[in-house]
Amino acid sequence: MRAGSVSIETFHHELNRLKNHDFSKQPSAYRFPHIRITNGAFSELNENQICSLADFLGSIKDENVCALFRFAGMATLEEVSFTRKDGQYLRWDHRASRSRGKRFEKGRIPEFQDAIIGRLHGFLDDIKNRNGGGVSGNVEVIRGSCLYKMAEQPDSFFDLLVTSPPYCNRYDYTRTYALELAFLGCGEQQIKYFRQALLSATVENKSKRQALRAHYCSLKHDQLFSRVESAFDEQAALREILQILHAARDAGELSNNHLPNLIENYFFEMALLVFEAARVIRPGGRVIMVNDNVRYHGEEIPVDLILADFAEKAGLEVEVIWVLPKGKGNSSQQMGRWGRKEMRKCIYVWRKPVGGNGRSLIE
Numbered sequence: 001m002r003a004g005s006v007s008i009e010t011f012h013h014e015l016n017r018l019k020n021h022d023f024s025k026q027p028s029a030y031r032f033p034h035i036r037i038t039n040g041a042f043s044e045l046n047e048n049q050i051c052s053l054a055d056f057l058g059s060i061k062d063e064n065v066c067a068l069f070r071f072a073g074m075a076t077l078e079e080v081s082f083t084r085k086d087g088q089y090l091r092w093d094h095r096a097s098r099s100r101g102k103r104f105e106k107g108r109i110p111e112f113q114d115a116i117i118g119r120l121h122g123f124l125d126d127i128k129n130r131n132g133g134g135v136s137g138n139v140e141v142i143r144g145s146c147l148y149k150m151a152e153q154p155d156s157f158f159d160l161l162v163t164s165p166p167y168c169n170r171y172d173y174t175r176t177y178a179l180e181l182a183f184l185g186c187g188e189q190q191i192k193y194f195r196q197a198l199l200s201a202t203v204e205n206k207s208k209r210q211a212l213r214a215h216y217c218s219l220k221h222d223q224l225f226s227r228v229e230s231a232f233d234e235q236a237a238l239r240e241i242l243q244i245l246h247a248a249r250d251a252g253e254l255s256n257n258h259l260p261n262l263i264e265n266y267f268f269e270m271a272l273l274v275f276e277a278a279r280v281i282r283p284g285g286r287v288i289m290v291n292d293n294v295r296y297h298g299e300e301i302p303v304d305l306i307l308a309d310f311a312e313k314a315g316l317e318v319e320v321i322w323v324l325p326k327g328k329g330n331s332s333q334q335m336g337r338w339g340r341k342e343m344r345k346c347i348y349v350w351r352k353p354v355g356g357n358g359r360s361l362i363e
């Protein structure tokens, strides 16, 4: 949106100014607002340069340019850090003082100054190509959790929904995005709040079912919510998996006793999103999703088939499930005990039929 209205001349002018900015000058009051898990993520040189960017941002008068430069700064953090986003955690390069365990070398770590200037040149090229190029000015970004925001969207409105939701794989995105969240000024408390607000994919997530029910009822979507509850309660494969996991938990055999809660919370929230997707898509429109199957306690969870069942109950047709050529192996912990087995990694294409079934799902 900012890129759609920014002046190319002003952007260029500020980029030239940034090239002449003295990144070695001791930055003023700004200090990178680290949280516990980001401490030590940058060399002293790069941390000073990041702080120096904050001083430079203060000197940019144009609001849109300033926001884009700040965004570029945020987008450069991982590259110039001792970390790499690696699924569940930030992986630490051996050069970091807090690096532990297996030696990991992420390769050359550039200076922040060079990396951000390179990135801003990329932004400039994109901006020059807008209007007929790849940048559309007609974008609306809705801030908030899709679990709540979807409910506020109109019926049968969108042509296409493309999504890569969290997988049921225990990845905690507040860890993956810790550098960016810290840069944005999120403290430990706010990050804890985010972790709970995200779609449940970790064993730490508590059930949001009651809060979601209250929200959906307040919007008079109670019937849709009841249909979600029935689809979830009646899903046979899910019932069977939960039964096995509950029994394993009671026998003290699970690696984490909250695993059954994770499965329950994940699939309940996904069922809700699938029903909402079916509601907001116009007849003839499609939903495209990428997701992985997972395995816990030796049990493969056919995420693709369970979600397809929800989709059909929500009034969508499963057009195709593309299985990607190479799936994912299970975790090393699981592999030791249960052997290596590749899980399906798929792209689902669901279509809302035109006619009878294409009715609005809020009746």
Ligand SMILES: C[S@@+](CC[C@H](N)C(=O)[O-])C[C@H]1O[C@@H](n2cnc3c(N)ncnc32)[C@H](O)[C@@H]1O
Pocket (backbone or CB within 6 Å): 144, 145, 146, 147, 164, 165, 166, 167, 173, 197, 198, 199
């Ligand atoms: C599998 S990742 C997809 C990443 C994306 N394809 C990208 O390249 O950035 C899942 C994403 O869903 C986001 N997410 C989790 N819960 C959400 C929620 N309730 N509302 C909106 N986004 C959420 C996570 O923060 C994460 O970025």
